[in-house]
Amino acid sequence: MAGVSAKSDGPMSKTRQELLQQQIRAIKNELGENDDDEDDVVSLEKKMQEAAMPPNVWKHAQRELRRLRKMQPQQPGYGTSRTYLELLAELPWKIASEEHEVDLAAAKVRLDSEHYGLSKVKKRIIEYLAVRKLKPDARGPVLCFVGPPGVGKTSLASSIAGALGRRFIRISLGGVKDEADIRGHRRTYIGSMPGRLIDGIKRVGVNNPVMLLDEIDKTGTDVRGDLASALLEVLDPEQNKTFNDHYLNVPFDVSKVVFLATANRMQSMPAPLLDRMEIIELPGYTCEEKLRIAVLHLIPRVLEQHGITNEHISIPEATVELIIQRYTREAGVRNLGRHLAALARAAAVKVAEKEQSVRLSREMQTEMIYHGAQGLGAAAAEADMEEEAMGIREKEIIPLATKPDPLLVDEVVLDTVLGCLQITVHGNEQGICNFFVLCSHQNLMAEKQQRELPRLALL
DSSP, X not given: OHHHHHHHTXXXXXXXXXXXXXXXXXXXXXXXXXXXXXXXXXXXXXHHHHTOOOHHHHHHHHHHHHHHHTSOXXXXXXXXXXXXXXXXXXXXXXXXXXXXXXXXXXXHHHHHHHOOSOHHHHHHHHHHHHHHHHOTTOOOOEEEEEOOTTSSHHHHHHHHHHHHTOOEEEEEXXXXXXXXXXXXXXXXXXXXXXXXXXXXXXHHOOSSOEEEEETGGGOOEETTEEHHHHHHHHHOTTTGGGEEOTXXXXXXXXXXXXXXXXXXXXXXXXXXXXXXXXXXXXXXXXHHHHHHHIIIIIHHHHHHHTTOOTTTEEOOHHHHHHHHHHTEEOSSSHHHHHXXXXXXXXXXXXXXXXXXXXXXXXXXXXXXXXXXXXHSOHHHHHHHXXXXXXXXXXXXXXXSSXXXXXXXXXXXXXXXXXXXXXXXXXTEEEEHHHHHHHHHHHHHHHHHHHXXXXXXXXX
């Protein structure tokens, strides 16, 4: 303490606050503590200043920062307060994606290249983009794509984000029942965290992304609240200007976010939630549309994923029609893609085995040339090596590298690769043999009932 009193007896021109700060630093030096924590708080304050918060939020953050300065790092609430201030500093209060003029022609080309058919859906999306082009800050409706699995609902939302030039984020709501997943937990709870909405905006780094609420029809209700009711505030353009997350405890403007939604059924969604959205139905694809999708999109993507080309496998259109009619009966094209992937794997096995056999034959020929050169003279060995290297031996041409024959997929190959005939109805596989057994059992029961009817009438 002698050092403290000595430093306190400095020039009287120093203010009392500077003297107290010197005393605090001297005490910390005596205790062996450093100023790393203080430096972290200073850097956090600088980060908060750069975030450009609104005045009311900045006043609240300053109050929390003063509270954090008075706390010691060993106190229980220090980590919670610091995490909260870091969230305030990381949120994009004023950061937005750079807006550019919507190119409707490019949007049409992109929709046609990524999605086959769906003319009515594409027309509605172009209308939506046209309004955004004329008035970027327009509060358009929340589009909800409703349809069975595998018809391209999520990819349509991604195409809208690409046409608008905004970042895209997907939030899955399937099986979510807790209201706090949307509005966040209060900071009084242990392990509290912000809701998925605020967390997604923090991760994407801008305040105007395209946010997809996926599987919005699969939300539930229990004692922890009604998730659908919490979404009403989010999807209402008159209320989401001041969206209040329980963890954040300050209003955050989410009106600049372009909300989209997907669902499989409308029957399970509440009427108030349906009233907030515009329903766009995707009924599914016909067999002809599935054929074109497979030829234009699925087969090239499957071949690229498995490292093979058209030189290794040949899938005629007739075979694709056979797969659609016999092995998949669904509205989407997911199972069709799985069956095409199975055929690609069979071709990959054939190509890998062929390359291995060619490599082994080359090694055997090299070894034969080497031993032959050792047994002959120098000149004869050179001549034999030239002949052997060219693949000529006893006037017989031995090809060192042959072009692999492509795997032609026909009905026999389908039965071999895909196994017993399977019919997929909305994602459920049922063997055709079991189907026939069930039908025969029902026929026997019907015949038995018909034989017993006259007997019951006599009784």
